[in-house]
Amino acid sequence: MIIQAEHVFVEYGTSVVLKDIQFQVNKGDYLNIIGPNGSGKTTLIKILTNLQKPTQGKMTIAPVVFGYLPQHLNQSAKLPATVYEVLKLSNAKRPSNEAIDTLLKEMEMFDLKYHPMQRLSGGEQQRVYIIRALLSNPDVLILDEPTSALDPNFRQFFYSYIEKLNDQGMTIIHVTHDLSDGLRHGSKILELDQEVKFFGTFEQYQLLGHKKGGHHHHV
């Protein structure tokens, strides 16, 4: 067991953002967190990454390494640092140059290694942050809307890459608006709208009449 939420509430003054949340994540799970704007997804991720505490209830988190790919690109994208500097220096683990080069090649970014971040496109910057998250070799990888700036080809490549990591035992937590992305057999779904609307496998979710890709919310 990596994460266990028991009756978790988050309240801001009188407004209840998360209500009686219960779910658990086991090692090797692929969990998709879905729900409309304002449904509490980001708040839940903040609790998982220890940036926020529940108002009530208990969130138990195993002492494992979390990697986090945030929804919004970091402002460091405006700094004159190069791709290499961002990967090497902004990573607590100080990854080896070999590990950096391998991932740069896999993500088709090697030619841009010494380019300043501020001159990369949005999708290229997003790839750099993907590589940075992977370089920390996390036990649990949290992806918050990771593909918003990625073109369809790279998006497909990205998800098959993530599936491979999941096959090797990495736990994946994927926040998304679009269920057509990143879904695979055996993956689980946590549907939020203040409270848990659904928690179970993708197959169970389909049995309830939900279709792949049919879960559209305004972004």
Ligand SMILES: Nc1ncnc2c1ncn2[C@@H]1O[C@H](COP(=O)(O)OP(=O)(O)OP(=O)(O)O)[C@@H](O)[C@H]1O
């Ligand atoms: N610091 C805060 N103070 C008061 N209300 C907050 C605060 N942070 C978030 N909220 C409210 O909590 C609710 C849930 O926000 P949250 O960011 O978790 O939603 P979300 O599901 O991630 O939405 P989106 O899909 O738009 O990213 C929103 O109504 C938001 O206005």
